[in-house]
Amino acid sequence: MKLTVTVPASTANLGPGFDAFGLALGLHDVVEVEVTDSGLKVEVIDAGGGDMADVPTDERHLVVRALRRACRHLGIEVPGLHLRCHNAIPHSRGLGSSAAAAVAGIAAGYALAGQPTDETALQLAAEFEGHADNAAASLFGGFVIAWGVGERFHAERLEPHAAIRPVVAVPAQRSSTHETRGLLPERVPLTDAAFSAGRAALAVHAVTSRPELLLTATEDRLHQDYRAPAYPDTMRLVRALREHGVAATVSGAGPTVLALTTTGILPPEVDVAPFEVTELPVDLTGVNVTAR
Known part of the structure; x- marks a missing residue:
């Protein structure tokens, strides 16, 4: 066979x-x-x-x-x-x-x-x-x-909503899930946990029905900032994109950046070097x- x-x-x-x-x-x-x-x-x-x-x-x-x-x-x-x-x-x-x-x-x-x-x-x-x-x-x-x-x-x-057009920015740097998980704390503040629970619930609605809510829905206080020392360029790009209204996150354990757009393009004023940027359909x- x-x-x-x-x-x-x-x-x-x-x-x-x-x-x-x-x-x-x-x-x-x-x-x-x-x-x-x-x-x-x-x-x-x-x-x-x-x-x-x-x-x-x-x-x-x-x-x-x-x-x-x-x-x-x-x-x-x-x-x-x-x-x-x-x-x-x-x-x-x-x-x-x-x-x-x-x-x-x-x-x-x-x-x-x-x-x-x-x-x-x-x-x-x-x-x-x-x-x-x-x-x-x-x-x-x-x-x-x-x-x-x-x-x-x-x-x-x-x-997922048909309007969502993911864009990924992939660096040459590699990352280990095991190592980046090691940067996460065993406990997080209650306010951060409550914040993330609300944003996660909103994200389900945003991804399936209301993509205009994605910027707010993808806010995170649970893991990304703790992992930032492992890939500072990744977090720099995530923050720059979000400042320009793009729903950007760390993809999985990183170091790739995920941008959930409805256009398939990133703002030209955001410096994406040295990442390789590609639109990928769902x-x-x-x-x-x-x-x-």
């Missing part, structure tokens, strides 16, 4: 929705999966993501690990695998590259078993990161709200698997 798996990038948090909000973006990794008689061969191809030299090409590869996990869950055995991974999503930039790889592997495993993805597919994919915001966005597409109950992950997909469909 031969499969082609197309999986979108994602952005998480959208300001106040820490570990809860995700939005799928129209930038895609493509994984070609072929079942062989034996062995494992993984080819990693730079399709625009860059920084592919440190990607493992053995059983440590995340797509392979996720695919194996899905196969174990579904009770199937795959004698051998040949993967060609066309990586367009930049790694360690806050655009959900790890979640996309996990979702690609899980979706491939389900397809090899002849099964549609189900609620457990999200659970399997999210277990690799410990939270479901990026994974749910890559799996379902659109705008997602993710949450956990005990050790179970859940997500609800909502339709991906509305999520992961897609086709037989070849």
Whole structure:
């Protein structure tokens, strides 16, 4: 059997929705999966993501690990695998590259078993990161709200407003989610928690129905300022864009900047150097698997 798996990038948090909000973006990794008689061969191809030299090409590869996990869950055995991974999503930039790889592997495993993805597919994919915001966005597409109950992950997909045109500003700098989480305090002031709760509730309304409220709805006091020492240029750009009326946030754990616009462009008076700026549509469909 031969499969082609197309999986979108994602952005998480959208300001106040820490570990809860995700939005799928129209930038895609493509994984070609072929079942062989034996062995494992993984080819990693730079399709625009860059920084592919440190990607493992053995059983440590995340797509392979996720695919194996899905196969174990579904009770199937795959004698051998040949993967060609066309990586367009930049790694360690806050655009959900790890979640996309996990979702690609899980979706491939389900397809090899002849099964549609189900609620457990999200659970399997999210277990690799410990939270479901990026994974749910890559799996379902659109705008997602993710949450956990005990050790179970859940997500609800909502339709984002058609006027929203995301723009990302991607730096050359890489960031580690583990390291930036280490900058977060164990406790925050009650006023900041209440502020973020209100903004997160407003963000759901803004993303789905009232994009003119996005600037206010994406205000955050929960995590971005605490992470600022890890990427000062990112926070400088976020603040400059917001001063010019753009709903800008840190994308996931950073250092990419997300701007939720309705024009697809950033104000020309804002200095975006040294970031690479790209408009990306919202991906509305999520992961897609086709037989070849």
